[in-house]
Amino acid sequence: MSIEPESISGIAQLARLHLSDDDGERYSRELSAILTFVEQMNEVDTAGVAPMAHPLDLTQPLRADTVTESDRREEFQANAPAVRDGLYIVPKVID
């Protein structure tokens, strides 16, 4: 299976990655090779095998509905590039 450079730029856009045209060519080649490798899996007969949602053969533990977290806003916000009036500040976003 091959992946075209145009698809690469679409995927990069979704992941917010900036790629040059050269990068596009290279990723197209490398990702195509990876997909071709993975495609060998299609040769295995998986009829009767349930799709696997998780590699661990365990089920989800549950927690009680109680408030266990305290307010650590000051600690968390010390890591943020910009904070004002308790809000995290980002460049203007318009819907």
Add this chain to the structure above:
Amino acid sequence: MAWEAVVGLEIHAQLATRSKIFSGASTAVGAEPNRQACAIDLGLPGVLPVLNEVVLRMAVMFGLATNATIAPCSIFARKNYFYPDLPKGYQISQYESPIVEHGELEVEFDDGSTKCIGITRAHLEEDAGKSVHDLFPSETGVDLNRAGVPLLEIVSEPDMRSAAEAVAYMRTIHSLVRYLGICDGNMEEGSFRCDANVSVRRSGDSALGIRAEIKNLNSFRFVERAIEYEVARQIEILESGGSIIQETRQYDSVTGETRAMRGKEEANDYRYFPDPDLLPVELQSDYIDRVRDGIPELPAAKTQRFMSQYGLGRRDARRLTLSPDTADYYEAVVRASGQPKLAANWITTDLAAALNRDGLEIYRCPIEPTELAALINCIIDGTISGTMAKKVFAAVWRREGDPISIIEKQDLSQVSDPETIDNLVDQVLASHPAQVDQYRAGKTKLLGFFVGQVMKITRGQANPEMVNHALHRKL
């Protein structure tokens, strides 16, 4: 040829839990920004989400109440997109194997007709944070208190054929989630909101037209207006030879119009995949049975019971069972008064009007059920007339006292003493000899005049039935 509207709704109901869906941070409203956003909600490295057991139970309750299939094994998925109020770069949601599928709900319309609306699926997900655009001129502020709040997204089949049907369906879901106690239904705070998928087609066509999705409608009125506007807009485009574009639109409640949202289209590829941080959720049938045992009496069953137990008409029974609070209030009044019909009348007319006028929910009603019952008993035993009762009601509403003390204080009790009434009637007849002659000559319409005179003397407090009776006897 006529056009037909096709509508499906995606309703987001915020689940009424104390803590978030995957963390132990509080969901209480009104906190200062970011005081209830913990490391898990912020998506800091190394954290692990763990599912809240109450969230799971609430979703199962909803599924059981809508005759849906509860998935024996359900999985969580990552929905990937970038937005500043989504710290992880993905929202934990469900894609394949949602917890609830293939449900249905019978919806009753104002004219009494009913329709069964299909529920495609209901899945669990976390809410995003809130972006504040209007506080700073050139920056956006982000409050992540809401990030991780549990939501149940309820997706209907495109089974509705008008804005009115869509609103009736939404009201039925709203009533149901409040009965189940899984959502507070507060639309102003955004606890219950919906997206509407709207398309039109020629009547008789079976294929669906191209749809537009109207985002974030948070009142029944907005849902109705937005759909009506959108249907008209699409018909106009199609009739003038144009075609509909599949897009996301926003409703402007000021102009009553919908308009295309910018920038959302190109990224409409969420690349869902199973979240490796969360294991599959397995539900045993004995767990589901235990949840089923905990489901309270639901609106449809309560309506039936009110009709048979209290002899109410369908319309009144439905109005009284729309919210569990109203139904409880009604039953408290009936218990205290023993008057199911009068209790229904007062609650659906005077009480409903007063609540509506003052913008109050019934749980904040200034009149206690026992007080309304006392008022009703005063009408039944003849202490006050129906007209006086309305005055007493208004005074109790203003908290001037309880009904009995108001009746005593303002001397509103009805004149029901036969002797007094006889004397009053004699007095009126004696002072209007001309009218008495006319009446006796056949002008029986004058009866109302005499009643009016007696009422004038007693400031409306004479028992009208007894006055009528006495007049008939004496004329």
